[in-house]
Structure formats: structure tokens, C-alpha cells
Amino acid sequence: MADGILGLGSGQAASLNSELIEKLKTAERKSAVAPIETKIEKMTKEKVIFASIQTKVAELLDTIKPFDLFVSGGVTAFEQKSATTSGDSVTFDAADIKTLKKGTTTVNVGQLAQKDVYESLSVNGSNKDAIINQGTLTINGKDFVTTNMTYQQLATAITAESGMNANFEQVGSNEYKLIIKSEESGTANKLEITGDASVNLGFNHVLTAQDMKATVDGVKYSVSSNTLIVDGLKITANKVDSKVIDNGNEVYTSGSSINVVEDNTQIETLMKNFVTKYNEVISLIDTEVLSADSALGDKSSIRGIVSEIKDKLFGSYGTSGNKSVFNFGIELDKYGGLTLDSTKFNKVVQEDMSSLKDLFLGTAEKKGLGTTLKETLDNMKFSGGVLNSYESSMTTREIILNESKEKAEKLLDAKYQQLALQFSAYGSLINQMESSFSGLKLMIQQSVAG
Template sequence: MASATSSISGLSSGLDTATIIDQLMTLEAVPQTRLKSRLTSEQSQVATLQSLNTQVAALATQAKELAKASSWKVFSATSSLTGLTASASAGALQGGITMTVDSLAVAHRLTYGSTAALTDTVVTNGTDVKLTVGSTTTTLTTDGTLAGLAAALNASGTGVQASTVKLDDGTYRLSVQATATGAAAAFTLTDSTGADLLGGATVTQGVDASVTIGADTIHSASNTFTGVVPGLDFTISSAAIGQTGTITVAADSSSATTKVKSLVTAINTLVSQIDTLTNYNATTKTSGPLSNEGSLRELRSSLINALYPDDGTTMADLGIQTDRYGKLTFDEDKFTTALKADPDALATRFTASGTAGYANRLATVADIASSSTTGTITASITGRNSSIKTLQDSIDNWTDRLDLRRTALTQQFTNMETTLNTLNSTASWLAGQISSLPGWDSLNSSK
């Protein structure tokens, strides 16, 4: 706040009153400065707690994902043939399936024998043509020319694609092909009376892809087969035609291992941060900025103790245990071996409900800390935000008090300068009066 009173800095006293006032105000503002320091500290701690809370919430999400049975039903599919690729999804069964690749899917095509210029009339008996796909006939209106016919077919949205190929003699040949492969996409194209266009076309019949599994021949409109085997899709290509190969479906241990390793890393990262924030540093001889947050120490203990279920067992046989620093270690080889030996039993150790499942125990610990309504970290943030408001109110009150104090000091020094100026003027007047008295000069000269 600007002062309502201006000072006359040292005009009469010779003092730098502005600096004196600033120095006095610095002393007066010491309590407010302390409050500002506390405010900055509280704000920094709230920001740290918010960041920590976000990480704990992310850990809860990560743990809940591992608590789902679907997270452990991850399979990979491999093929013995170059031209046969496969992918496995939820619901796939472990094992192998052998098949012979018979044929690829082919798109239905009409290749017209006669050629014409793009502007030649090729549609007879009017300008309409009839396109029949299955039992559905669509009437298309054209301008009768070869170019107009191709354009109408391409704009029809009926699942065909027309092209005109320029030949050496400058004429064009019309080719019309189904946009989808398979027998169901076969079509016919005639004029309005049912007569062939351009004297008729060579037909490349649309056919389905086929494979033989055991005694059965399986067909697909495309080269990708879906739903033939639950949870397994496979695609064939020309490289596999006539060959017999095997698709093997197996549990993808690397996926589960990666997820658990990531979880352990996230826990250790969180534990390290809590240690830094709450422990005493013997080197710097300072305590962490959140050393008074008992809830964080409790969270740290709970994150590690979640490793142990109520039945007194541990996760050490799965390669997860604690080290001498109170952090987790993860033995990938041991975990992978246990997973391959009995994937269902290992998954249950994580997915079992309540306190029986490690992932659920961990998720519960993280939720207790990070819940947006009842979380212990959330409560701490709320309490500190309340303190911040109180501190800010006190700082604002001090600002008003200090503004009033500066105004008062400025007025006092201004009054002092004014009084000194008046006294100086009076002294000068008196000196002038005395010097003008009769005999004053001779009196002074006789001394």
C-alpha cells in the first residue's frame, strides 16, 4: 500500500530519513517475514504431498490391474510356417493346432474384353446399369460413357471398385472388382435390360480362403480366420499354400513377469521417496521436510508388510522379498520358474480376494493412503491447506498493520523535518535582528 503521506527526506536534519524508515520497517516486519517463511514451507510440503499422493494412486491402479484374473490370462501364439501368423487373446487354450493351408481368399472381378475411349458410349438401352450383389440389386444412373460408368460404380458405395486401364492403342479397358474378398462378395453388372456391358467380361470368381484342420475344411471370406479356435486368430499368405504347419499357444510368462517387476519398482521408488522426505540425514544433519508426517512412515511400513498375508507365509518362493534396507527385491528367474510350473496357482497368490491376494492387499494399502475423500495423505493435504489459509490471513493482516506503521513513521519524520526547518528559519531571523542592533558591529570588532 502506498503511503498517504510523503516525507521530506533530511532537508533540515541532514538525515536519510527514507532509509531510516525502511530499516525500522524491516525490524517491524520480522514477525511477518517468519510467517511468509512458514507459508512457503507449507506450500512446498503440500506440493510434495500432492505429487506423492498421485504416485500412490497410480500404484493402487497398477495393483488392481494385477488383481484381475484377465491380467494373468496372457498368451502368445507362434507358428511353424512363414506364411502363417497367429495371435492369442483372452480365452485362448494352451496347446497346439495343426492345419494345412489350402487356398487364399480371392476378390470377385470382371475384366471386360472390349475396349473404348473414355468418352465413348458403352451403356446401351438407356444410361442406367444394374449391379447385383447377392440378392440385392442396385440401379445406378450414368451418363452412358465409359468414364461415367466407372465414376458411378465408384460412387455407389456398393462394395465394388472400377478402374479403366489405358492400353497401347490409346483405348481403355474396364475392370470392376469387389472391395472385399470371398464368395459372398460376388456380383453381376448389366444394362437396364439385363444384357452384358461391353460385350461381356471374363469373370474371376470370388472365393473364400480355406484351411484343413483334421478332417474339416474351414472357410473364411478373408485371409484372416477369427473364432475358429477360441481366443486364437490366424492369417494365411501365399507362402503357406499347400503346406502343413502348427500354431502353438502358450502362456506368455514375459508379460506377467514384466508387470510384477514394474509393480516392485514402483513400490521401491515410493519407499525411497518416503525415506528421503521423513528420515534424518546424518551427512547434512537435517531432517526430511516431512519428518513430522507419521502417516507416511505408516504407509511405508504397510507397503512392505503387504508382502506377507495373514496366514504367515511370504512371497519369497515367488522371488519377491525384502532386503536389509527394508525394500523389495525381485528375482525374475525364480518368478518365471514358478509361473511356468503352475501359472494358475501363482496367479491366485495375486488375485485372491481380500487379504489373501497380494495385489488386493497392496491396492487396499494404497487406497487407504490416497483416497480423494478419506485418504491419510489427502487428510494431511487438507490440514496443511487450512494452515496455509490461516497463515495467509495473518500475513495479510500484518501487511495492513505495517502499511499503517510506515504511514505513521513517515508522518513523524515529516513533522520533525518541518519543525527543524521552522527552528532554523527562526534562528536565522534572530541572528539577522541581532546583527542589526546599534553598536553590534563595533562590539564584535572590539573583541
């Protein structure tokens, strides 16, 4: 006779436990959840690859900007200038390279601009926070009543007014002074200080406002600032030049100069940068699109990046529509990348710059290659562009996958929670049946023994 009920054997309820449920749940998870997790892991890799593509396209965009007719914040590759300077009485900077004139500019500084500065008599540390009560201080017609005011409060009130600043400063180990300055340099910004308080506080005129006086290519300037802008050149005076009297006339014995020339030496470097970054973009995208193991989810869209770039690169440009990059030393290699024939390219730079400008810059009415390609690459990252659309699609796919995983896990958890409850009920029933069977078995054994 078989042990237990229906061949189950005794103690079978114990086998319906949480360990069995976990084994069943793990087995089903492999088919319900694991495939979604695999897709999520692949998407993580896809995001890394896409970020690399975005970076390479952005780098290519940066290299074509100097060849854009509408370049912002700078000049085109064909407007580069270089300069050599001499002297130290001024420093030179390009306020606007586009308007910077070629040739030599000579500057002589006769006088530096300076502020108006007044200082009060000193007070010691024990009196620095005392109430002034020295009448009214008038600065450029503005009255400051010192009644019930400390030095610091008076300084704050003066600074609040336009055109003047004041500080109550420690000028020695136990010595403090109220120092008043014009906000800007130059005679137009001088200060006039009067009133009882000016006398009582002993204000002394320690620096008198004056204009900067200089000659630039023989033209005399007298301005309130130490900075001039002449022909796109920013000139900042640092010190006064030396001069002597010759036959009753002042003659400068020192000065500063700058010589500005066109600089075409950078064009080849800029073009090489473009060729390098173009090849990096093409190589990266081709590798990913052609690889069977690539994590890219939409290779067709990524391939579209290359198609858009090549469509513009291989086009015809110029006023007559007859110019191509392949006429100027840029060539295709056997792998579809670009190479630059420096000898041929530099010959064009030296002998036919206008044609090169026509090819790359073009005009507002007929845009050149650089202008067109810059706009194309720019538009890729905007709404509707291939990079923007791919990123949006990838984000949507990622959201759907995470939602699908969450849903699948919830269904799995709910199913096995219910199964656990069923197992518990089955276990109780089996235990009851086995208990009853044990009593019946004992009665049968006793009956046979009798």
C-alpha cells in the same frame, strides 16, 4: 545556540524521503512476508517429494497387477504362455490369452479372400471433368443416374452407399479410370453391376469376390475374411500354401503351425520386479519421514502409506488362511526391505503352483495377497485414499499460504503508502518552520550586531 528547530538542524525535511520509507518497509517485510515465502518455497519442495512418492506407489501397483485375480486387459502371472511358429502362409496372434489352448495348431491356406473390383474404360485428362450422361448405373439394385454427373461426383455418390466404394483414379500419365470395389471381401459382399452406364462406360470385372478357404487342424473353413479366431488364436492368412495332386486328392506340401505351451519362466521376473519396487517405496518414505530436513508437511499421513502396504503384505492368505509370503522364498532383510530366495521360490513354482496361486490370487470369496494389495494401492489414489487426501490437503495449504502472502503484502503496501503521505505532510511543515526560524535568526543576529 543549536542549529535548526528543536535541534533538528536545517534541511531536515529532506531526510523524510522514499529511501527511508523503503528501508522501513524492507525491515518490516522480513517479519511479515518473508516467513510466508519460506513456507511457500518449502511447499514447492514438498510437491516434488510427494510426486516422487506417488510415482513409486504407482510403479509398485503395476508390479502387483499380474498377481491380481481380477487383472484387466491381460492375464495373471500364472497364465503366461509362449509359442513357437513355423511357416509363412499365416501369422498368429493371441486374440485372448486366457482362452488360448495349449498344443500345436496346424493351418493350410487353399485360397485367400478377396474383394469384388470393377474398372471403367479410361478417359484422358481433357475429359476427366466432363459430364458423363451415359444413362443409369445399377449396383446391387441401387440406381445412380449419370445425367449431369462428373466421374468424381459419381464416385462420391457410390461411396456414400453401404457395402461399396468408388474412386476416380489416375492410372497413367494422362489416363483416368472409375474403380468400384466391394467394401469387404468374400462372396457375401460381391457386387452386381448392370444398366446402360455399365455398358457405355465399359466396366470390366477385374477381380472376383471370393472367400478364404483354409483347414485348421483338418477342419475346413470358408469365410469372407482372411482372419479366423480359433480357440483364442487369431489366424491371418497371408498367402496360399503349395499343394499337389496325389491319387486324385489335393495334398498340401507347405503350411504353418504354432505350438503353445505354458510359460512359468516369467513368474520369478515378475516377483523380482515387485520386490524391487516395494523396497524403493519403503526406502523413499522412510528417508523422508525420518529426516529432520524433509519438506513433508504431514509425515504421519505419508507413514500411513507404508503401514497400509505392510499390513496387507504381512497378512495370512489362502483358502485356509495359513499362507504367507514368507513361506515361499520372500524374506525380510535387516533394513525392513524384501529379498527373494530364487531357489526356494522356483521350487514352489515347479512343484506347488496351486499354493502360490492360492496365496496371491485367492478367490472372489477369499481374496489373495496380490488381489488385496492391488485394491489397497488402487484405493490410495481415489477420493478418501491417503494419496488423494494428502494431495488435497497440500493444495489447500498452498492456497492459504498464497492468500496470506498476498494479504500481508497488501497491508504492508497500504501502511507505507499512508506513511509516505504523512512524511510528505511532515516535510512541508518542517520546511515552513525552518523558513520562519531562518528569518527570526537573522533578526536576532542583526539586533546583536547593532
